[in-house]
Amino acid sequence: MRKAKLNVYRGDKNGGEFKQYEVPVEEGMVVLDAIHYIQAHDAPDLAVRWNCKAAKCGSCSAEVNGMPSLMCKTRMDRFGDDEEIKVQPLKTFPIIKDLVTDVSWNYEVNKKIKGFSPAPDEKEWVIHQEDIDRVQEFRKCIECFLCQDVCHVLRDHDRKDAFMGPRFLVRTAGLDMHPKDTANRMKYLKDEGHIGMCNITKCCTEVCPEDIHITDNAIIPLKERVVDEFYDPIGKFIKKVLGSNK
Amino acid sequence: MTNTVDTKAHTGRTSRTDNWWLSPLLVGVGFALFIAYATVRAFENNYFEIGQFLSPFYSPKLIFDWWHFSPAILILWIPAGFRATCYYYRKAYYRAYFQTPTACSVVGTSGKGYSGETKFPLILQNAHRYFFYCAAIVLFILWYDAIVAFISPQGQFAPSVLGLVMVLNCILLSGYTFGCHAGRHLCGGALNCFSQTEQQKVRFRIWHFVTKLNEHHMGWAWASLFSVGLTDLYVTMVARGLATPIFFL
Structure with a gap:
């Protein structure tokens, strides 16, 4: 043998x-x-x-x-x-x-994310499959923290003081893209979670054992939502005039 | 059982034993070659047009009395900016050139000084969608050039290999441009609900299609980078008399 x-x-x-x-x-x-x-x-x-x-x-x-x-x-x-x-x-x-x-730092980061926030007057919950498919991908996460481990911002630069890491960007994406959620987490993402620290080098996606497309489906869409809110004055003006149907 | 004294669990750049250096090396060399070629061609200001064929580096051809340099400079900042701020290319050059990181689980740079894309100049990566808008306009002009390439200066139908190369270039550029992450967000990704109104349903279908393109964004990025360079090379070789467009009729 x-x-x-x-x-x-x-x-x-x-x-x-x-x-x-x-x-x-x-x-x-x-x-x-x-x-x-x-x-x-x-x-x-x-x-x-x-x-x-x-x-x-x-x-x-x-x-x-x-x-x-x-x-x-x-x-x-x-x-x-x-x-x-x-x-x-x-x-x-x-x-x-x-x-x-000791992975307990992750649980402290998790506590800071605003939880699921449906509208208080929501009476009937009818959710179509196409509305929930995106979110279901993020629910596959098993919290192995391999993405947190491989992320060079946390691993090589030790910026746990600033950056929430890919696992919690995935969780935030799952909450923010939920059709019944009403909370706005963009300011938190930009100023406290520091999503801008991520330079989308995709190592988190490469190591994910659940094959979640962390970068393409969670982090980049969140980065674009942050751009909507803080870095796209023309788009914001147009939305204001036309009205957003988010 | 033998022991190896190593007081820390992690020392050196990496414990990886595979060829982790190969990908960033190939990417770094590939980009350097393209950038060198494109720079030479952009500043050459010659051999970019012959008959109905116009190099993509010089399209749209902007000729002004007040501009005394190559017209390519007036246009190339758009595709250059679009690719430089592209989410795929960012990954590629951050690894190959910035070493942040060199490869997964391989230390490139380290230390607390890292600020990612939160500060100038890298915060400007957030302008990617503006480059996307401009690149889409340039792409429509390139499609116009590709169609015009099938009509001789005398107004006759004149299909050629070079014309087909220009069409293929436009197809690859379209796959790259319309599979863009920013475009994917703008067409539907920004929505939380896809099913309530007719507008949402249409945007969902567009988003779904763009997502299919986006899944192969890296492939489109490289294929279109090669195709735009090779299309220019073919045009300039024809303009220099070193090749022919190979007309079918």
Whole structure:
């Protein structure tokens, strides 16, 4: 049976090291299986966060050979026979232990977004499929935070003080494009969420395990809505004259 | 079990082991070649028109007594601005030239000084829709040129390979221009409801079509960039006597 070599980061906020483990590769095996094998046979104290093993809970986010990935969705047979597999915790968030990071900053960002706000006098809710298709794409998000991890604004520039990140632009898009929502989140997006920090380099879309088109369907449409409100005086004037039917 | 001492979980630019550098390299070289060619041709101010054929770099041909430089300069700021502020091209050149980032999970630049598109000059990217309006007008003129290319100066029907190349160029430019993200927003994406009024239903259908184009925006962007350059190259080669339009009749 083929044996894979995994270099797994072992450590905490004070430092650590990569330890190499050999794991027998079985058909259909994923990286999370290999981590479980290591836990069972070599390192019972290896810390890893996981839950469903079906790419639906978003818990087992890590970096495999440098790419933010769900370990449960990363098959072992994609690696060459002699290829060493490097498994690291998410870079963008503080490490707790081994492969587990503290992602609580995300939940603080989430609290700042104005929630779903239907009109108070709305009596009858009839929603056509074409009105809700866009929003349903955003509801697929499993909050694995891989998009937050790979976003260079948060990852390389550490601008958590300013930028809300792609995950919360997706959530905002889902609220703002809802046909029954009435809230205006544009000022928040521009001045507090700082959507302008995003330079749409699409890494969030590339790593999304749910294949949400984060950049094209959420971030860019929101950027254009911000332009409507703050950077397009001619369009705003025309809408004022003709009346908007948003 | 062997150990590798590395006190931090992440060191160096990246842990990626694939050819992450290839895409930004190809993009950087591709853009540089096109920009160099277009700049030379724009300033050359010669060999851009022969018979019924006009280079897309010089269309519409704006000749004024007060303008003593190449007429291409008066028009090329529109397609250049449209492409420079395009959401696809922004991704491409931010990666290839600005290194923000070089590739996903690869450190290009770092540090708290990053402000993205929130400050001058990059805040001007928000003017993309204005360039879209101007580019759409230029595109209609290019379609006019492509149709005129099938009629000889004597008024006879004169189909040619060069005429077909000009039509193909217009098709690719149309796919690129009308699949634009700003256009997608303006035609219907700005709406929250697509189903209540006739106007919303029409805009939904347009938005749906534009979305199909938009899904391949990168492909349209590159194809139209090549086609506009090659169309100019063909016209200038004919004007220099190095090629013929290859008439069918």
